[in-house]
Amino acid sequence: MKIKEKQRLTKKWFKDLQNLICKNIEDLEKKYGSRKKFKKNRWKHGEFRIIEGEVIEKGGVAFSNVIGKFSKTFAKNIPGTKKKLNFWSSGVSVVLHPNNPKIPAMHFNTRFICTEKNWFGGGMDATPCFKDNKEKKIFHNELKKICDYHNKKYYPKYKKWCDNYFYLPHRKEPRGIGGIFFDYKMDKWEKDFLFVKDVGLVFVKLINKIIEKKMFLKWTKKDKETQLLKRGRYVEFNLLYDRGTKFGLNSGGNTKAILMSMPPNAKWE
Numbered sequence: 001m002k003i004k005e006k007q008r009l010t011k012k013w014f015k016d017l018q019n020l021i022c023k024n025i026e027d028l029e030k031k032y033g034s035r036k037k038f039k040k041n042r043w044k045h046g047e048f049r050i051i052e053g054e055v056i057e058k059g060g061v062a063f064s065n066v067i068g069k070f071s072k073t074f075a076k077n078i079p080g081t082k083k084k085l086n087f088w089s090s091g092v093s094v095v096l097h098p099n100n101p102k103i104p105a106m107h108f109n110t111r112f113i114c115t116e117k118n119w120f121g122g123g124m125d126a127t128p129c130f131k132d133n134k135e136k137k138i139f140h141n142e143l144k145k146i147c148d149y150h151n152k153k154y155y156p157k158y159k160k161w162c163d164n165y166f167y168l169p170h171r172k173e174p175r176g177i178g179g180i181f182f183d184y185k186m187d188k189w190e191k192d193f194l195f196v197k198d199v200g201l202v203f204v205k206l207i208n209k210i211i212e213k214k215m216f217l218k219w220t221k222k223d224k225e226t227q228l229l230k231r232g233r234y235v236e237f238n239l240l241y242d243r244g245t246k247f248g249l250n251s252g253g254n255t256k257a258i259l260m261s262m263p264p265n266a267k268w269e
Contacts, residue, residue, distance in 0.1 A: 003114060006189060007088060010112040011065055013193075014092040017110075017200045018063040021094055022049055024204055025061075029053045032215055041256070048257035052264070055215050057099040060260030065090040066252060074250040079184060080115030088114040091122070093244065094203070095261040096211075101227035103214045104128035104135070104176065105234060107261070108203045109244060110196050120196050121183035123158065124203050125166050126210070127176030129223070129230045136177045139206060143180050146202045150195045158182045168237055175237050183243075231266035238262065 022038050029036050029051075036053035038061065048062035067088050075081040091111025098105065110122030126139055140159070147155035162181035167174050180199075185192050238245055238261050248258035 001189065003118065006118065006193075007090065007112070007114065010193065010196075011090045013197060013200075014063050014065075014090055014110070014112075017197075018047075018049070018061050018092050020200075020204055021061050021092075021207070022051075024207055025051060025053075025056055025059060025096070028208070028211055028215065029055050031212065043254045043257070045252075045254065046257070048254065048260055050260060054099060055103075055211065056096050058264040059096040060094065060257075062093045062257045062260060063091075064093075064248075064253065064257065068252045071250065078115060079119070080117030082116075084116060086115065092200070093261075096207070097231070097263045098211065098215075100215060100217060101129050101219050101223040102217045103211055105231070105263070106203075106207065106210070108200075110200055112196075117186060118189075119184045119186040120192050121185060122196060122199060123162055123179060123181035124199070124206075125162055125176055125179035125181070127230065127234060129227045135210060138209065139177065139179070142202055142206055142209075146198050147180065150191070150198070154182075154195075155180070166237065168233060168241070170240075171233065171236070173233075175233060225267070228265060228267035229269060231263040232268045234263055235266050 026037050032055045034054035036051055038049035038051045041048050041050065045066045046062065046064035048060060051059045069085040070078060070081060070087055072085065075085050089111060091109060093109040094107065096106045104126040106126050108124040110120065112118065112120055128135065144155045147158065158180035159178060163174065163178045165181050166176065166178060245258055249255070
């Protein structure tokens with residue numbers, strides 16, 4: 001399959017996935033009794049959508065398709081840029097900061113990047129404020145199930161990658177309960193693309209499974225304070241360590257779309 005066709009198919013999927021995720025979140029708002037919907041923000045390389053709802057206090061779902069050139073300094077870390085600095089990238093990125101502190105913040109992204117090489121990357125993780133072993137088990141069981149369906153080696157490898165990645169060295173603590181993370185996935189394109197699509201569909205399933213279960217639970221002012229402190233950790237990670245943030249800012253991405261991952265408010269001790 002020619003690279004142009006691969007780009008067309010991935011771009012279409014990421015747009016479709018953006019629509020599917022937004023619809024599911026708006027349906028949850030509706031079940032809760034809220035009429036809140038996503039506001040669309042179009043720019044020359046895609047569209048990012050923001051919701052400020054009653055279930056999701058701040059959520060962002062961004063689709064992007066950026067074509068350009070890396071700077072020589074940044075390109076040193078990117079495969080397939082020795083001869084040319086040109087790149088093509090497309091993907092969807094999601095961050096959900098719930099209003100109820102008992103619901104974990106959820107993050108997801110998948111992307112397809114082309115230089116002289118081409119590969120998939122992505123993953124998802126959850127950041128709860130309170131320990132819930134049952135929820136953690138549900139989350140990881142779903143991820144293991146879909147990984148095992150494609151390759152029994154994926155889950156242990158991608159879980160470990162996620163645990164190592166979503167870690168704050170200066171705090172000596174993980175960001176949340178982990179998930180899966182993968183990058184530079186360039187095995188067989190058709191199989192990799194099927195895996196990436198299934199990962200997206202599992203995230204939609206987990207949105208419904210985890211959020212709907214807890215969105216009617218009562219919470220206190222003290223619970224909210226705990227959530228605000230946890231959000232502070234989220235900000236620290238995204239600004240200091242997150243590769244997606246760095247990639248977006250170094251590839252001509254939309255600053256508002258990149259920083260939509262920030263929570264609506266946060267606190268520090």
